[in-house]
Every structure is written in structure tokens, then in C-alpha cells.
Amino acid sequence: MPDTERFWPQGDVTRIPYWVYTDPEVFAREIERIFMGDGWAYVGLEAELPNAGDYKVTRIGDKSVVIARDEHGELHGFLNRCAHRGVKVCRQPFGNTRFFVCPYHHWSYDAEGRLKGVPFVNGVKGLGGMPDDFRREDHALPRLSITSRAGVVFATFGEAPPLADYLGDSNLHYFDRVFDGRALRVLGYSRQLIPGNWKLMFENIKDPYHASLLHVFLVTFGLFRADQRSNVKMDPSGAHALLISRRGVQRSSEHTRDMSNLKEDFTLADARLLDPVKEFSDDATVVMQTIWPNLIVQQQSNTLALRQIQPRHPGAFELHWTFFGYEDDDDAMQTRRLRQANLMSAAGLVSGDDSEVIKLAQDGISSDPGSSGVLLMGGRDTEDVDHMVTEAAVRAFYRHYRQVMAL
Amino acid sequence: MSAPLDAALRAELEDLYARYADVLDDGPLSDWPGLFTDPCLYLVLPRDNHDRGLPLAIMRCESRGMLADRVTATRETIMHEPRYLRHQITNVRGGIDDNRSLSVTANYSVMEVLYDELPRVLSVGRYLDVVERGDDDVLRFREKRVVYDSVLVPNTVVYPL
Numbered sequence: 118m119p120d121t122e123r124f125w126p127q128g129d130v131t132r133i134p135y136w137v138y139t140d141p142e143v144f145a146r147e148i149e150r151i152f153m154g155d156g157w158a159y160v161g162l163e164a165e166l167p168n169a170g171d172y173k174v175t176r177i178g179d180k181s182v183v184i185a186r187d188e189h190g191e192l193h194g195f196l197n198r199c200a201h202r203g204v205k206v207c208r209q210p211f212g213n214t215r216f217f218v219c220p221y222h223h224w225s226y227d228a229e230g231r232l233k234g235v236p237f238v239n240g241v242k243g244l245g246g247m248p249d250d251f252r253r254e255d256h257a258l259p260r261l262s263i264t265s266r267a268g269v270v271f272a273t274f275g276e277a278p279p280l281a282d283y284l285g286d287s288n289l290h291y292f293d294r295v296f297d298g299r300a301l302r303v304l305g306y307s308r309q310l311i312p313g314n315w316k317l318m319f320e321n322i323k324d325p326y327h328a329s330l331l332h333v334f335l336v337t338f339g340l341f342r343a344d345q346r347s348n349v350k351m352d353p354s355g356a357h358a359l360l361i362s363r364r365g366v367q368r369s370s371e372h373t374r375d376m377s378n379l380k381e382d383f384t385l386a387d388a389r390l391l392d393p394v395k396e397f398s399d400d401a402t403v404v405m406q407t408i409w410p411n412l413i414v415q416q417q418s419n420t421l422a423l424r425q426i427q428p429r430h431p432g433a434f435e436l437h438w439t440f441f442g443y444e445d446d447d448d449a450m451q452t453r454r455l456r457q458a459n460l461m462s463a464a465g466l467v468s469g470d471d472s473e474v475i476k477l478a479q480d481g482i483s484s485d486p487g488s489s490g491v492l493l494m495g496g497r498d499t500e501d502v503d504h505m506v507t508e509a510a511v512r513a514f515y516r517h518y519r520q521v522m523a524l
Numbered sequence: 525m526s527a528p529l530d531a532a533l534r535a536e537l538e539d540l541y542a543r544y545a546d547v548l549d550d551g552p553l554s555d556w557p558g559l560f561t562d563p564c565l566y567l568v569l570p571r572d573n574h575d576r577g578l579p580l581a582i583m584r585c586e587s588r589g590m591l592a593d594r595v596t597a598t599r600e601t602i603m604h605e606p607r608y609l610r611h612q613i614t615n616v617r618g619g620i621d622d623n624r625s626l627s628v629t630a631n632y633s634v635m636e637v638l639y640d641e642l643p644r645v646l647s648v649g650r651y652l653d654v655v656e657r658g659d660d661d662v663l664r665f666r667e668k669r670v671v672y673d674s675v676l677v678p679n680t681v682v683y684p685l
Contacts, residue, residue: 305580
């Protein structure tokens with residue numbers, strides 16, 4: 118379908134046409150321009166591969182990639198696809214090896230993705246073998262550039278500026294607030310295949326308007342509410358965003374009238390489920406950060422998690438959660454993080470609302486790609502604001518998206 | 525070293541697991557916490573976390589109170605599509621640890637039916653349980669670790685497994 122048929126209503130970002138969530142050609146262009154393009158994609162934590170020879174397999178967009186630490190401690194990344202016949206070279210999610218050997222014809226690669234071995238390259242008993250002009254160096258696996266900040270590893274197939282410039286001042290500040298140089302401890306993973314377009318996940322985390330309404334649990338316990346002091350901040354490009362807020366109390370106010378689901382009478386039978394303690398120097402108790410193209414950094418009270426978005430096709434993405442704490446957490450803090458994790462994950466008392474509503478959104482959108490959604494809350498602009506009743510960060514995301522996608 | 529189960533104890537355990545499945549599939553969900561001791565430990569763990577010794581569970585309850593809070597939230601606060609669930613619990617096996625407690629393992633699968641969709645496997649895995657006989661002579665779960673092989677969850681686990 119030529120772009121002229123992809124009509125963007127109003128010509129701005131106050132309307133989002135539904136074909137961006139359903140069209141396979143748009144999805145293919147997203148993979149090429151957004152995930153294989155010039156952005157830093159999150160790929161893992163250094164704590165996941167501490168030793169020489171350690172590797173992990175993850176995805177950027179719909180592409181399987183290997184992140185490997187060589188014998189000198191350097192991190193490398195390459196496409197997990199044998200140069201010979203396209204077979205996935207690496208099958209285990211984590212491991213340790215000197216060489217990555219394709220299971221099919223045993224072509225082997227080092228930690229930098231360089232082709233090191235081809236069995237029978239000179240034939241057998243003078244028969245067969247590769248032509249004389251075959252050069253192993255012509256068949257290295259496509260490489261990724263890697264950068265790492267305070268133990269968080271990003272990779273790109275394209276050309277991205279230094280990470281600090283990429284994030285911009287406010288996003289860098291809040292990134293460094295969680296990743297402050299302390300050694301990280303991985304607490305575990307949760308994975309879910311959400312039957313919706315990947316952008317709906319970003320929109321959800323960039324949209325504080327829904328949090329006071331959809332998330333009855335958050336509202337009821339005062340964890341995130343429209344009447345609390347809050348900020349929405351973007352980087353200059355609009356690609357990345359921050360929702361920042363401060364915990365309140367469980368009570369009604371003149372502003373909770375519209376929150377029809379507030380359950381004032383729901384008190385916890387075991388209060389240990391929600392026993393947050395202050396652990397950062399500022400007064401923010403929730404910071405939800407979205408980093409283009411595939412990462413959500415979540416700090417909700419004492420649950421810290423990275424949510425990696427891995428698109429599978431226009432109508433589904435994997436949400437891959439990595440929960441973490443710090444090596445210097447005491448047992449009480451670790452238990453607190455594990456208890457509060459009840460709110461998040463594939464069975465989250467709060468995040469479950471989001472995965473369910475994203476499916477309902479995709480269900481509604483799919484049958485009518487020519488229609489469009491409305492993003493007018495808080496006005497038409499894409500500027501930072503100090504309240505939650507806005508969709509500015511979603512508009513900013515689409516401003517950047519339209520530029521990158523040339524749509 | 526645990527002693528083997530006799531036929532009567534086996535039948536009693538089968539009843540406990542059948543009741544567990546009934547409460548989750550047909551309700552009332554409010555009866556679910558009563559199948560556990562207080563305190564207790566209920567964990568729903570992706571198998572890769574379990575195998576690698578990572579503690580993160582997608583549900584974690586340490587008392588009947590926390591189980592009851594999960595029930596209240598599931599009924600009253602989580603927005604979710606209506607669905608039917610059906611547990612199949614098989615291969616119940618284990619041994620007697622002492623005169624009060626048993627270590628029991630069982631396989632499970634849970635089918636999920638959304639109103640407009642064909643049935644699908646929501647979760648498949650094992651229960652790694654410690655069952656205790658109370659002063660009232662009733663068997664209850666002191667520990668239940670739901671270790672699920674189906675680590676890529678089809679959207680959302682709304683109800684306990």
C-alpha cells in the first residue's frame with residue numbers, strides 16, 4: 118500500500134490512525150527503521166553475564182541476537198543467525214562458551230560473531246570443499262555496537278549518539294537515579310505474550326491519565342492518583358518520557374469523584390503486601406521511564422524492573438520483565454521487593470489491568486484500520502507538564518515516530 | 525527419608541486436590557485461603573526462575589491474609605475479560621515426612637476459555653507442595669510452589685493457579 122493511502126487524520130498527533138497498529142507493511146518498516154535503526158535498544162544487564170565467555174540471547178524487534186562477553190571481558194553483540202543457512206546458532210537463553218557452533222553444519226563463531234571454523238572447508242580426500250575464493254572473513258555475523266551504563270547494556274544495529282546524549286538531561290537524571298553504580302542483583306524474570314501492538318505498551322506507560330481510572334488497586338492504596346503532585350517529562354525528541362509521582366493516602370477528595378472505582382473500604386488483610394520504604398534521595402515514589410525503542414524502567418515503590426518490549430507481529434509482542442534489586446539489599450529489602458512484585462508481572466494486581474486492556478484495544482482497533490484514536494487530554498502540545506491529566510508524552514512519542522517512519 | 529503413602533492417605537490427598545481445583549474453577553474463590561495453613565507459602569514461579577534459584581514469583585502469598593487479599597483484588601480491582609478456567613491435576617505422588625506433614629508433587633494443567641475464543645492451555649507445570657494435618661484432622665497446604673513450564677504466559681494470569 119503506498120503511503121498516500123495511509124491517511125493521518127488532522128495531520129498532527131492528536132489523532133492516531135488505527136492502521137499503525139495493524140498494517141504488516143508498517144510493522145516491517147518499524148523493524149527496519151526503529152529496531153534495526155539508530156536507537157539504543159536494551160539487551161540486558163551486565164549482572165547477567167559477569168564472566169568471560171558468558172552469553173545471553175535476547176531480541177531486538179523480532180530479531181534474535183546474542184550478547185557475549187569475550188575472554189578480555191569486552192561485550193559484543195551479533196545476529197543469532199548462521200551465515201550459512203540461517204539457522205539459529207545459539208539455542209540456550211544463557212550460557213558460557215568460547216565458540217558458538219551452529220548445530221546444522223557446525224560452522225563456528227567467536228564472541229565477536231567472527232566465523233572461525235567451517236568443517237570440510239578443503240573437502241574430504243580431495244573431493245568437495247569450498248571454492249578457492251571462499252574467505253571466512255566475508256561471512257561474519259552482522260554485528261551490533263554495544264554500550265553500557267552502570268551495568269545496563271544497550272545495543273544498536275545503526276549509529277546512535279553516546280547514551281547520555283541519546284537520553285537527554287532529564288531522562289539521564291532519572292536513569293542514573295536507579296542505576297547509580299551499585300551492583301545489581303537479578304531477582305528473576307516474567308514473560309508474557311500480549312495480543313496487542315507493541316506501541317500500545319509504550320502508550321500505556323506514557324499515559325498517566327489512565328492510571329487513576331483503570332488501576333483501582335493503585336488508586337485505592339494511594340500509590341498513583343490524579344490528585345498527587347506529579348510530572349511528565351520528555352527528552353527534546355519526544356522519544357523518551359518520564360512519569361513521576363508521589364504516594365498519597367487512601368482517602369476520598371473532591372478530585373476522586375471521577376474515580377468511580379475507588380474502594381475506600383478495601384483494606385489489606387496482610388499489610389506486608391504493601392510496606393514501602395523510601396530508598397531514593399528525592400521524594401518521588403513512582404518513576405515510570407520509557408526509553409525508545411524497547412525499554413520501560415519501572416520504579417513503583419520498591420519494585421524495580423526492566424520491561425523489554427519484543428514485537429512479534431503487528432498484533433502481538435512479548436513483554437519480558439527483569440526484576441532486580443541491589444547486591445547490598447538486606448534480606449528485609451529483598452523480601453519487600455518480592456512481595457511488592459505481586460503488583461507487577463504476568464499476574465500483576467496492577468499490570469494485569471494493562472495487559473488485559475491492551476488486548477481489548479487491539480480487539481477494537483483490528484476491525485477498523487481506517488478509523489483513528491483521539492489524544493486531546495491536556496491539550497494538543499508535547500511539552501513537559503506538572504500534572505497527570507495529560508496525554509502529552511503519547512503525542513510526543515508519535516511526533517518522533519512519524520519523523521523516524523516518514524509517515 | 526520419607527515413608528510411602530498408603531491407599532487411604534492417597535485417597536485423602538486426591539480429595540484435597542480435587543477440592544483445590546473446584547474452588548479455583550467453580551468457586552467460591554473465598555474458600556481458597558482456607559485450604560492453606562496460616563502462615564503458609566504460596567508461590568507461582570516461572571520454571572526458569574525456579575531452576576536457576578531466582579526467587580521472583582508472579583504471585584507470592586505468605587499468609588491466609590495475603591491469599592485473601594489476592595482474592596479480593598481478583599474479584600474487585602483487577603480489570604479483566606471474563607473467563608472460565610479448568611484445572612487438571614494428575615500424578616499426585618509423595619511421601620510422609622513426619623506424623624504431621626507430607627511432601628507432595630503433582631502435575632497440573634489449566635485450560636482457559638475466553639468467551640469469544642477457543643480453549644487454550646493457560647499454564648502447565650508442577651505443584652511442589654508440603655501438606656500438613658491440622659489439629660482438626662484436615663489436610664491443608666503449608667507450602668505450595670506452582671512451578672510453570674509455560675514460561676511465556678498467554679497474556680495474563682488473573683486467577684490463582
